[in-house]
Amino acid sequence: MRLHLAALLLAGSCLSIPTVAHEFTSGDLHILHPWSRALPPVAPTGAAYLVIENRGERSDRLTAAHTPIAAHAELHEHVHENDVMKMQEIDSVEIAAGGSVEFAPGGHHVMLFGLKEPLAAGGEYPLTLVFEHAGEVEVTVMVQGEGAADEGHPGHGHDHH
Ligand SMILES: [Cu+2]
Numbered sequence: 001m002r003l004h005l006a007a008l009l010l011a012g013s014c015l016s017i018p019t020v021a022h023e024f025t026s027g028d029l030h031i032l033h034p035w036s037r038a039l040p041p042v043a044p045t046g047a048a049y050l051v052i053e054n055r056g057e058r059s060d061r062l063t064a065a066h067t068p069i070a071a072h073a074e075l076h077e078h079v080h081e082n083d084v085m086k087m088q089e090i091d092s093v094e095i096a097a098g099g100s101v102e103f104a105p106g107g108h109h110v111m112l113f114g115l116k117e118p119l120a121a122g123g124e125y126p127l128t129l130v131f132e133h134a135g136e137v138e139v140t141v142m143v144q145g146e147g148a149a150d151e152g153h154p155g156h157g158h159d160h161h
Contacts, residue, residue: 022034022142024139026134026135028056028060028134029053029054029060030052031139033142034049034050034140034141035141035142036141036143037145038123038145044113045111045112046111047109048073048110049110051100051101051103052093052101052129054095054099058133059095060132061132063092063130063132065127065129066130067112068125070115070116072112072113072114073111073113074110075090076089078106078107085106087109089111110127119143122143122145124141125140126139126141127139127140
């Protein structure tokens with residue numbers, strides 16, 4: 001329920017900030033609108049979301065990510081286990097030829113551990129995505145504030161703490 005509300009608020013804030021729509025291209029891969037939720041400065045973990053489109057004719061895989069603002073980054077997914085939503089690490093995410101994968105709250109995300117600087121609204125930071133075929137692709141993640149602060153990062157059901 002709260003997730004849906006957050007999604008609506010987020011959609012609204014996207015519309016009101018035109019500069020927020022941004023896209024990165026590497027060969028056949030298009031990475032759309034990388035963003036993070038702004039978090040209180042004390043938050044030790046955060047998450048990055050984006051959409052990866054593969055407009056080519058062979059599949060690729062996202063295998064890792066890293067950023068200078070976090071000690072460690074992992075690819076995560078949300079799973080339902082006994083009616084509890086949990087996050088768990090995944091080795092890689094396939095981006096099928098002609099397909100796309102969405103990293104979004106409540107689903108896949110890039111989890112950031114050991115934040116070295118706060119995710120402050122209006123800020124941005126570099127994130128490097130590592131693909132099996134396309135290699136490393138650096139994108140800029142925009143940090144979005146008001147209306148995007150939900151979903152339970154950091155916190156619920158995390159296995160690492
Ligand atoms: Cu996570």
